[in-house]
Amino acid sequence: MVTMGSPSLPYTDSIRVRFSDTDAQGHLYFANYLVYADEVAGFYMESLGLNAMNPQQAPCFIFTVNINCDYVGECKAYDNVTVGVGYxxxxxxxxxxxxxxxxxxxxxxxxxxLTQVFVDKESRNPMPIPGSFREAIIRCQPELA
Known part of the structure; x- marks a missing residue:
């Protein structure tokens, strides 16, 4: 488990930085930090039972409506990066x-x-977070109950 100040980040995965993910200055292109975070968030959601990686099977769409990122350190090609996520x-x-x-x-x-909005696949209007997914998050992160 990774901690970031007070909230716990219960899900982690590792990514090896590919050379093609870097920019002309030799470090990870700034947008790819967000790609890595989004990818691991998707894996976390999958581990909680929401098939977010396959929209046809998911009970809803999930729109990312806001992202905030503070860049603190430099990452280069072939570095191994641990990404922690949690609600x-x-x-x-x-x-x-x-x-x-x-x-x-x-x-x-x-x-x-990042802020996610759960959206009905047909109307594309916000809908309640699917109950089974909410329950799975709370089982993993009881502080959110």
Whole structure:
């Protein structure tokens, strides 16, 4: 479990930075920090039973409506990055998820959050977070109950 200040980030995964993910200055292109966070968030959602990676099978769409990121450290090609994610807020139809990227020596690279809105697939209007998904989040992160 990765911690970022006070909220716990119960799900982690590692990513090896590909050379093609870097920019002309030789470090991870700034937008790819967000790609890494979003990818691991999707894996976390899958582990909680929401098939977010396959929209045809998911009970709803999930729109990311806001992203915040503080870039703290430099990451280069072939570095191994640990990405931690966890929910920090559950609303009726939206949720906030925190993320932290760090090197294997615990050097912090970036931290931030993204806001998700759960949307009906047909009307594309906000809908309540699916009950089974909300329950799975709370089982994993009881502080959100």
């Amino acid at each position: 920090t807020r559950l609303g009726t139809s939206s949720a906030e998820l925190a993320f932290l990227l760090q090197l294997t020596d615990d050097t912090i690279l970036a931290r931030g959050s």
